[in-house]
Amino acid sequence: ETGVTQSPTHLIKTRGQQVTLRCSSQSGHNTVSWYQQALGQGPQFIFQYYREEENGRGNFPPRFSGLQFPNYSSELNVNALELDDSALYLCASSLRLAGGGVDEQFFGPGTRLTVL
Amino acid sequence: SQQGEEDPQALSIQEGENATMNCSYKTSINNLQWYRQNSGRGLVHLILIRSNEREKHSGRLRVTLDTSKKSSSLLITASRAADTASYFCATGRLRDDKIIFGKGTRLHILP
Secondary structure, eight states, X not given: OOSOEEEOSEEEEOTTOOEEEEEEOOTTOOEEEEEEEOTTSOOEEXXXXXXXXXXXXXXXXXXXXXXXXXXXXXXXXEOSOOGGGOEEEEEEEEOBOTTSSBOOOEEOOOEEEEEO | OOOOEEEOSEEEEXXXXXXXXXXXXXXXXXXXXXXXXXXXXXXXXXXXEETTOOEEEETTEEEEEETTTTEEEEEXXXXXXXXXXXXXXXXXXXXXXXXXXXXOEEEEEEO
């Protein structure tokens, strides 16, 4: 158990809808990263938040957006859902290192999103 | 693709044998981490090796890093049935802090 929680565990939406996924980071961690994992693939980096600001983004369109709150909980919002957005969405919390980069990441169990 | 590469893609070995997985990446990194994932669940952190380190051990795990070849290897010694899982390497890119995962190696330990 990592202490990182995500909600909901499963979600079914239809194309064109909007979705908000939530993550509660491990206590003391100041960085949260979000990943999309398609079946049989490795996680793809969506973006990272550090002290409530976006700090690095992968190759995802602007309809993927996020927020990090002062208590280090976080949201991932996806607008105008497409069929290809169906995937496991993972959040990971960590500490930013003084020399750059992040220390080990603690992952939540993920939210399985299905877009019909 | 923004992903690194692990090889082999799949590996089946007998219980008790050693398993070796390799990871290659493309850009300069802050560190490299290995993770395990069981059946599409959340990832479990195994070990982190920094760019100025060459080898690291944790229990039955041994990780090496060769920054000149941009590659790393994960060795699991005396494998057990519970080691059956997918293993991923993840690199923290130096220039922009992006974290890049490989496609993973699916390890199956045969009884």
